[in-house]
Amino acid sequence: MKKINILFKSFTAFIIALAMVSCEIDSFSEESEFEFGDIVAPSNLQMSVEIVGGGTGDGSGTVHFSASATGAVNYKFVYNGQETLAADGKMTYNFAKVGTHDYTVAVIAMGMAGTTTSLSQTVTVLSVYSPPAELVSILSDKPLRVLAEEGAHFGVGPLDATSGVWYSANPYDKETSGMYDDRYTFSRYNSGGTFNHDTGADGEVFGKAPALQSWWGDKGAVTNACCNEHENYPLETYQSNYTLSAPGGVETISIDKGFLGFCVANGSYQILARTSTTLFVKTTFAGENNAWFVLLGQTD
Missing domain, CATH: 2.60.40.10 (Immunoglobulins)
Structure with missing residues (x-):
């Protein structure tokens, strides 16, 4: 009988506690109201x-x-x-x-x-800029490609960097991405020209997911776990316009809506170095406040 009495007291205490919690929840729901205020557009x-x-x-x-x-x-x-x-x-x-x-x-x-x-x-x-003949020749004589076989053909660093100090690719580091089979063709320059981006046999490109989606939409491409990138974003070959300039003496390629190697939704590329057949270029990504580097060379 003593055991039954103890169980009855425990059950009663449980019912009372449950009733108190229920009252607290009702009180919270009825008396506590949260207001987010008016939604106002920037002014x-x-x-x-x-x-x-x-x-x-x-x-x-x-x-x-x-x-x-x-x-x-x-x-x-x-x-x-x-x-x-x-x-x-x-x-x-x-x-x-x-x-x-x-x-x-x-x-x-x-x-x-x-x-x-x-x-x-x-x-x-x-x-009043008139590009040097050597630059025009590099761009328009033959299509360009990312020189995957070279070290440091792709990299990232801070905004003021001149090379990929945070990451610098080894040869063929990104061979599973859609970057290496792409080809970039610039028409002969005459106060402007046409840019053609052939996205290769796979019809895929490489770039930051927000950047690619801001230009061409969400196509359901897989986003890698480390860096918010689409390594194999589906994209058909496209054309755009380009111009050349030299702000502050730095030769610059400006593509209206297009990219070289890796997309960060910025078509402006500073030429940091060039030879008769290669270009080492830099662009910046506002979404992360960093700089990206690509080494390009003429196709054989």
Whole structure:
């Protein structure tokens, strides 16, 4: 009888505790309310412009844009149909069409819950750059490819680096990716030209997943576990336009919507070194604030 009495007391205590928890939950549900406040789009969006050299410029065609807005968490610049994310609100364009021309650049300030505010501005810029014959020859005499057989043909480092100090590929390091069979063809330059990216027999390319998706959409490609990259992103051969310039004396290839080797959704490539048949180029990825390097050479 004593044992039964103990069990009865324990069961009673359990029922009382359960009732108390239930009351606490009801009290929390009825009395505790959370408010997230109004969802407001970014406001007071402003964009400042610095044309290098003042006026219509010094002939380099380089223009710096800087945007700011209250409540913005990110920025996107749009020029000639190409969208580029810039978390710090800063973007530089090299307008290479020879002569004095008008260019319109838009900036989109992105806020919480997908809200946006946009602003556009037109600038008048002078470009007098004429690329050296040797550079034109390297680009247009034969298609280019990533020199997979060479060390340091692909790499990444900080923004101010001139080589892949964080990672530098050994020969054929990325042979399972869609990069090595791609071919890049530049038409003969005449104040601009056409860029053709043949994505090879596999019809696949290599690049950062957010970058590829921002340009060509989500195609269900596998994202690698380490680096948020699509190693085998399906993409048909495509064409775009390109220009050449030399801001600050640095020869630069600007592709409207296209890339060389590895996609970071930035078509601007500084030429750090070149021979009669090779180019070592650098581009930057705003999404991670780093720099990427590719060694290209003419096909045989």
